[in-house]
Amino acid sequence: MDSSVLILFAHPALEKSRVNRVLIQAVRDLPGVYFNDLYENYPDFQINVAHEQELLRRHSTVILQHPFYWYSGPSILKEWMDLVLEHGFAYGKTGTALHGKTLVNAVTTAGPQDAYHPTGYNHFTMRHLLSPFEQTANLCGMKYLAPFVVHKSLAFHNVGEMMPHVKLYRTIVQKLVEGSLDLERAAKVERLGDALFSETEYS
Amino acid sequence: MQDNFLFQAFIYLAAATLALPIAKRLGLGSALGYLLAGIAIGPFVFGWVGSADAEVMHFAEFGVVMMLFLIGLELKPSLLWRLRVPILGMGSAQVLLTAAAFCGFGIAFGLNLRPAIALGLILAMSSTAIALQSLQERNWLKQRGGQASFSVLLFQDMAVIPILAILPLLATRRNAEGAAAGHSLLEGLPAWQQTLAVLGAGVAVIVLGRFLARPAFRFIAGSRLREAFTVFALCLVVGIALLMQIVGLSPALGAFLAGVVLAESEYRHELEADIEPFKGLLLGLFFLSVGASVNIPFIASNWGMVLGGAAGVVLVKFLILLGIATVFGRSRRDALLFGFALSQVGEFAFVLIGLAEQLHVLPRDWTRALVAITALSMMATAPLLMLLGWVPHRSANKNVEETVEPDLPEPTERGRVILAGFGRMGNIIGRFLQANQVPVTVLDTDAELIEGVRRVGLKAYYGDASRLDTLRAAGAEKAKEIGEMVKKHFPHLEIMARSKSRTDAYELINAGFDRVYRETLGTSMDMGAEALHLLGFRAYQARRAADAFKKMNEVSVRELAPHWGKQNYFEMLRAKINEAESKMQGHGLIGGAVDRAWDNEALREDQERGELRR
Numbered sequence: 001m002d003s004s005v006l007i008l009f010a011h012p013a014l015e016k017s018r019v020n021r022v023l024i025q026a027v028r029d030l031p032g033v034y035f036n037d038l039y040e041n042y043p044d045f046q047i048n049v050a051h052e053q054e055l056l057r058r059h060s061t062v063i064l065q066h067p068f069y070w071y072s073g074p075s076i077l078k079e080w081m082d083l084v085l086e087h088g089f090a091y092g093k094t095g096t097a098l099h100g101k102t103l104v105n106a107v108t109t110a111g112p113q114d115a116y117h118p119t120g121y122n123h124f125t126m127r128h129l130l131s132p133f134e135q136t137a138n139l140c141g142m143k144y145l146a147p148f149v150v151h152k153s154l155a156f157h158n159v160g161e162m163m164p165h166v167k168l169y170r171t172i173v174q175k176l177v178e179g180s181l182d183l184e185r186a187a188k189v190e191r192l193g194d195a196l197f198s199e200t201e202y203s
Numbered sequence: 204m205q206d207n208f209l210f211q212a213f214i215y216l217a218a219a220t221l222a223l224p225i226a227k228r229l230g231l232g233s234a235l236g237y238l239l240a241g242i243a244i245g246p247f248v249f250g251w252v253g254s255a256d257a258e259v260m261h262f263a264e265f266g267v268v269m270m271l272f273l274i275g276l277e278l279k280p281s282l283l284w285r286l287r288v289p290i291l292g293m294g295s296a297q298v299l300l301t302a303a304a305f306c307g308f309g310i311a312f313g314l315n316l317r318p319a320i321a322l323g324l325i326l327a328m329s330s331t332a333i334a335l336q337s338l339q340e341r342n343w344l345k346q347r348g349g350q351a352s353f354s355v356l357l358f359q360d361m362a363v364i365p366i367l368a369i370l371p372l373l374a375t376r377r378n379a380e381g382a383a384a385g386h387s388l389l390e391g392l393p394a395w396q397q398t399l400a401v402l403g404a405g406v407a408v409i410v411l412g413r414f415l416a417r418p419a420f421r422f423i424a425g426s427r428l429r430e431a432f433t434v435f436a437l438c439l440v441v442g443i444a445l446l447m448q449i450v451g452l453s454p455a456l457g458a459f460l461a462g463v464v465l466a467e468s469e470y471r472h473e474l475e476a477d478i479e480p481f482k483g484l485l486l487g488l489f490f491l492s493v494g495a496s497v498n499i500p501f502i503a504s505n506w507g508m509v510l511g512g513a514a515g516v517v518l519v520k521f522l523i524l525l526g527i528a529t530v531f532g533r534s535r536r537d538a539l540l541f542g543f544a545l546s547q548v549g550e551f552a553f554v555l556i557g558l559a560e561q562l563h564v565l566p567r568d569w570t571r572a573l574v575a576i577t578a579l580s581m582m583a584t585a586p587l588l589m590l591l592g593w594v595p596h597r598s599a600n601k602n603v604e605e606t607v608e609p610d611l612p613e614p615t616e617r618g619r620v621i622l623a624g625f626g627r628m629g630n631i632i633g634r635f636l637q638a639n640q641v642p643v644t645v646l647d648t649d650a651e652l653i654e655g656v657r658r659v660g661l662k663a664y665y666g667d668a669s670r671l672d673t674l675r676a677a678g679a680e681k682a683k684e685i686g687e688m689v690k691k692h693f694p695h696l697e698i699m700a701r702s703k704s705r706t707d708a709y710e711l712i713n714a715g716f717d718r719v720y721r722e723t724l725g726t727s728m729d730m731g732a733e734a735l736h737l738l739g740f741r742a743y744q745a746r747r748a749a750d751a752f753k754k755m756n757e758v759s760v761r762e763l764a765p766h767w768g769k770q771n772y773f774e775m776l777r778a779k780i781n782e783a784e785s786k787m788q789g790h791g792l793i794g795g796a797v798d799r800a801w802d803n804e805a806l807r808e809d810q811e812r813g814e815l816r817r
Contacts, residue, residue, distance in 0.1 A: 012743055012801055013741070013743075013744065013801035014741055015740075015741055015744055016801055016803050016804075017803065018803075039741065039742065039743040040741060040742045040743065041742070043732075043736075043741075043742035043743040043745065043746035043747075044746060110806060110810065152810075154803060154806055154807045154810045155810050
């Protein structure tokens with residue numbers, strides 16, 4: 001098992017997206033990153049389970065990158081989980097293939113950060129709303145990190161405005177590839193970016 | 204006048220024509236209708252047909268031969284395997300217990316052991332014709348009681364063969380005056396050699412059927428003349444009967460064996476379709492002549508014995524059946540259905556009685572009484588089954604465990620999809636359905652193609668799907684698929700129609716078919732989606748656009764169908780095309796207005812106005 005990163009990207013209408021198009025450009029060709037575009041590879045939802053499981057075996061970190069639809073991922077992501085995370089592979093007595101690996105959500109939301117708060121209109125924090133993913137990681141023996149989140153994703157007028165998020169995302173992915181991210185800390189913070197600030201200044 | 208062949212034929216046909224609809228309307232079933240008509244025209248009522256009609260009877264017995272041939276055709280190993288428990292368990296219990304009971308009665312009434320055994324075996328049989336037809340007419344064949352009846356009848360049909368072989372062994376004295384078939388080459392041979400001959404001839408039929416019939420069928424089918432096939436099918440059955448007669452065996456036995464041998468053949472459905480009408484006619488004639496031979500004066504002078512005997516036989520058979528059904532865990536209603544359906548003595552009894560008489564197994568006054576008792580017991584079935592109509596289904600106040608029956612086997616092993624024609628499309632559909640364990644029956648008139656298909660492992664038969672009787676033989680009554688005729692005669696079938704073009708589709712839709720599939724649409728959309736993808740569209744977007752376009756296209760074909768051939772058609776077509784294009788391009792993107800999923804533009808506008816909540 002090398003320390004490389006598998007990005008499972010799920011966007012049903014990337015042609016209508018802006019932030020995600022820029023985000024994936026920034027990370028998809030990084031060394032040590034395998035970019036897996038689910039909707040592009042499986043437009044008919046016929047997921048190749050054996051192939052997907054093999055990808056999981058070969059990578060130590062899995063990033064689920066997707067827009068935050070109805071407080072969850074797009075439908076193909078659920079399909080992927082249902083089919084690929086099989087009993088005997090991902091969980092259960094003999095299902096140890098994912099033990100010790102790391103799981104991260106990288107999501108974009110239209111709503112602002114303060115909406116994801118007990119006093120905001122979404123009432124729950126991002127970590128709270130992502131808890132099904134966190135528990136999935138737990139059950140599979142994976143370490144679950146704080147999510148990388150881009151809020152107000154529809155409010156960007158140009159790529160320039162997106163750049164801070166893009167750079168942060170790229171730094172995080174690079175650190176995950178290098179294995180230089182403090183995983184203990186990354187698991188505890190509210191947003192993944194917070195795990196970086198104390199160590200590395202980023203502008 | 205009575206000697207005039209045409210007059211005789213006319214009387215028989217007219218009697219059948221009158222009796223059948225009346226019997227049907229009274230709920231009596233056709234077999235009973237024939238019997239009653241036979242009594243009416245017989246020598247003891249109107250006397251239109253003479254009592255010296257042994258020849259007619261003999262000729263009509265050929266109906267039984269054909270029936271056995273058809274039964275053989277239905278008897279596939281896989282069907283037997285599925286019904287093995289009811290067939291072997293209930294069947295053997297029924298035959299053995301009933302035979303034993305009547306054997307006991309026979310001894311009690313002064314018969315020796317051998318004739319008593321013959322009596323038991325004769326009365327153990329039930330009437331396949333009456334039971335199956337009555338159950339089918341009432342749609343009860345699929346109920347568990349109906350299933351059990353079918354299974355036991357199947358067992359009886361098989362039991363007839365050893366019984367036919369055993370009967371000569373039960374003869375009490377050597378038949379000096381020429382036996383069963385009269386001109387047997389085996390005449391005078393000891394009984395054990397005759398029995399051996401049964402087996403030998405059986406093997407011969409199997410070998411001939413396996414290796415000779417199929418090349419012959421292929422040759423005939425190659426001519427593509429329907430009559431040629433019918434003629435050959437008849438020729439085959441008659442030939443086997445003749446062969447059996449020459450060696451002094453039952454033609455029915457030979458026909459049955461031939462049927463079994465050909466059951467796996469690709470020509471099975473066509474054979475069934477060809478033989479069936481002859482069987483129906485001859486069997487009708489058989490019942491008519493049985494009716495005519497019912498000796499009314501004999502019954503009149505021995506009415507107590509005959510009526511009592513018939514009632515006793517039916518009662519004993521019924522009680523034994525009821526007991527068996529209960530032991531095998533059938534519900535009360537199913538047990539009653541089973542008991543009533545099989546309570547009569549079957550038409551085989553006539554054959555067996557005739558044989559027993561010829562072989563002097565049974566005394567003459569016994570056989571005369573038995574014929575009358577058998578006929579009367581047959582007449583009792585319809586009224587008994589009518590009684591059952593009053594026994595309510597209790598499923599309404601049963602709990603689920605009782606209502607849902609575990610692994611109910613199908614009454615017959617027949618494909619649930621009929622593929623009419625096995626061309627380029629049928630080929631793919633057939634393999635797809637087969638891969639999903641859906642039994643497929645392929646009908647095609649290309650004998651060579653059919654053989655190839657069978658080699659691949661699909662169930663394929665030689666037959667013309669545009670022929671009603673072939674469809675029926677192929678199990679159209681149970682399966683799905685074909686044209687106007689299907690709709691008329693099998694209104695419960697789901698018809699899926701392939702169309703070659705849009706105009707073809709219009710015509711099918713206008714003819715009232717809902718499930719119409721244009722053979723080029725699916726592939727065109729696959730290619731279209733792939734083309735979009737190659738041009739740089741997202742794969743999922745291309746797939747959704749193709750799916751949406753296909754759906755709109757299906758709708759528009761159905762909306763345009765009524766206008767096809769009318770003046771405004773092209774105008775309508777243009778409008779439809781424009782509508783589709785504007786829908787696809789609604790938001791400047793293919794797939795845009797098809798649905799609004801993931802349409803960020805509207806959300807962005809909200810965001811700009813500070814109204815977005817998401």
